[in-house]
Amino acid sequence: MVVHHLSCGTFDPPLVGEIVCHVLLVEADAGLVLVDTGLGLRDYADPKGRIGPTGKLLRPVSGVPDTALRQVEARGYSAADVAHVVVTHLDFDHIGGLSDFPSATVHTTADEHAAAITSPDFLDKRRYRPAQWAHGPVWQLHEGKGDNWREGLTGHEVLPGITLVPMPGHSRGHAAVAVDAGERGLIVHAGDAVFDASSYADVTPGGRPLDKTPMLRAFEQTVGRDRRAIARNHRTLRRLNDTDGVMVVPAHDKRILDDLR
Template sequence: MRVHHLNCGSLRRIPPLGEPLTAASASGEPVAAVCHCLLVETDTDGLVLVDTGLGTADLRHPERSLGADWVAYARPALDLEESALRQVVRLGYTPADVRHIVVTHLHRDHTGGLADFPHARVHVHPDEYRAVTDPTAPHHRHSLDRFMPAHRAHGPLLTPARVDGHTEWSGIPGVARPQGLGCDLLLVPLPGHSAGHAGVAVRDGDGRWLLHAGDAYMYHGEIEHTPPLSHPALDPVQHGAQTDGAARLATLELLRGLHHAPTEQVTVFSAHDPWEYARLAARPNRG
């Protein structure tokens, strides 16, 4: 499989915390946070989009689609060329080639592009699916409030992935397999941020595993540094959104172990860290 790293929505600028000077932060000045998405070219399932960032309707009518308070805080760049739709077309495909979308969770900055691919099947972890479809589920109202009405007005084809109790990934139990997908892609439970938050594990063109950890953490220092280093500009976002703080911290420890494990061949990254995105987007893309 061939994996493209896409930024589907630049957000407010955040200062570096001692990062080495790179193309992403050549002057040490603040850098725009990103909406890090993946476009996966498969042999059997067409194109698979992992998260969707901000969609074209969000970028044209941000306050109506995303909410005025969120726009005022997140300060999106509102660049239509960053939408997944425009980037898919620039790569030589049509929107109809995106047959599947796999989302880490259903918050607004991850679901904005759903309406741009209304025919695609949208795969979510079963706990996230239940949280937005079952009024008796824990965190139902919280989850539905964050899954914006504009992003679900077209009736997205939400499909809960199937959990196989015997399936593990890198020692993590309870992974879910998206229905109807034959490629090597799994939803890995990473609870705490949302009711059914999950990472998406997929193999890249070199055969290595990538783990898109969504919003399980927001700054690379949280998993790379000892002791963990969070970002003060992103901490309020994380703490304000989480549904279970203890579960989120346990997930963070799991990801730290995965990142530092000497035998694991896994690259872990999050949804909004611009320095992680710059490193991965600069890698040669092999199919």
Template sequence: MASSPGVRVHPLMTARMKAMPAFYERPGGPKPLAMARGLGLHVPRSRWFWLPIPAFLLEHPEAGPVLVDTGLHEQVATDKSAALGRLGGLAFTIDMKPEWAVPHQLRARGVDPADVETIVMTHLHYDHASGLSHFPRATVHVDAREHADASAGRLMDGYMPRLLRTPGQRWETFSHDEEVVDLLGDGTIRLLRTPGHTSGHRSVALRLASGGDLLLTGDAAYNLPTIERSLTPLMTWKDDAFRASLARVQAWTAEHPGAPVIPGHDPETWATLAEVYA
């Protein structure tokens, strides 16, 4: 009997952004006061730290190239305000080169960006969705609640609705109530319901070509200490939902000892990643 298929996973860093010192762990106290303290507006940017802004290329033996998130658009490297709006241009400190954008990295791996027909979005914050317009022929898969919130969202909430309007692009939403979505029906790409960072956030559990497993937490866990120490980050949609989803991520890691876990924005983990997981 033929073995079940698996994917090859290529981590792609599309840019770096600076984050305030309290980004991973919110200060104590009531949430509004803790948020105000944690935003770091009084802290010089020299004391902020760099976060990787990732996307992931999955090579599936039958479905071809699949992207998980799209990172920042190439235009961010040359005209940040045009890409992210005047407010975004002023608010965000970003380090990016044009060749870091996903299309360039795909070509370097022998993949034509025009061949990308499937994109999975963990969620639709601008740092994950900015590059969507690079792939006008693709079908984008996302939680229905996430799509609804992003379509009506504001930059203050992390959303830019215009990023969802690429001509020719198709959107496929799935029910927010589905705990696990088996994207291709073969168990290789499973989208786990992990709301909390946003209302419709999904983490992505993958079966590798070797038969092993790998978890892309998305922003259900910014870094490994979030998982190890149950940290509550500075910004959440709802704290209770975030903690429940973090417990699900922690359960997955306990059930898959030794399996790679790639958090959403962890420079220390990023420095140790393999070029490809197979």
């Protein structure tokens, strides 16, 4: 499968520095598949209603040309060619584009769907943005831990070569998404299981050294649900990234996306 690395939203939060929304566009047998969507057209048209006060605080600096839809179109495809979207979780900066692909099947863990939609607790109610799924996506929910996968982890193979790997911590039903890119190895989109790439790697995929970014780490702690699980996820991701033929990519670390685009 051919995998493209897209930047589908950029924020410039005070003190933290620029963060990106790293999205994968996969050319699969089943059609085009997106891993996360970043921000969508409607988020830019109605930021207040769609992404609310947190979005404003993060200071978006991207625009409509950065949406996954416009980038799919620029490659000669249409929205209908995107058959599936596999999401790491349902935070606003990962699913704003769902409404731009209304015919796609949206894969998520049953736990994340419950946290955001059917049984949010007090914190979840303040966290998620129901306007982003008000169009009624076609959900496909993946229940429980899934089957044995690799490195002691479990997962749900949602499509041939694309596996949803439960990795809660940032949110209650968060998952990583592993994509088998054939000769180019296995790409593990870690979503928000890690913010600062230096938490799991010493160098970028291109070999550039990664320094610690303390403000990004502080931000990660502020918005995450379970600090112990987050620390465990970092160790797991380091183990994966250290494995031959495996590359971990976080959603928000610009240094990794810049290397791969």
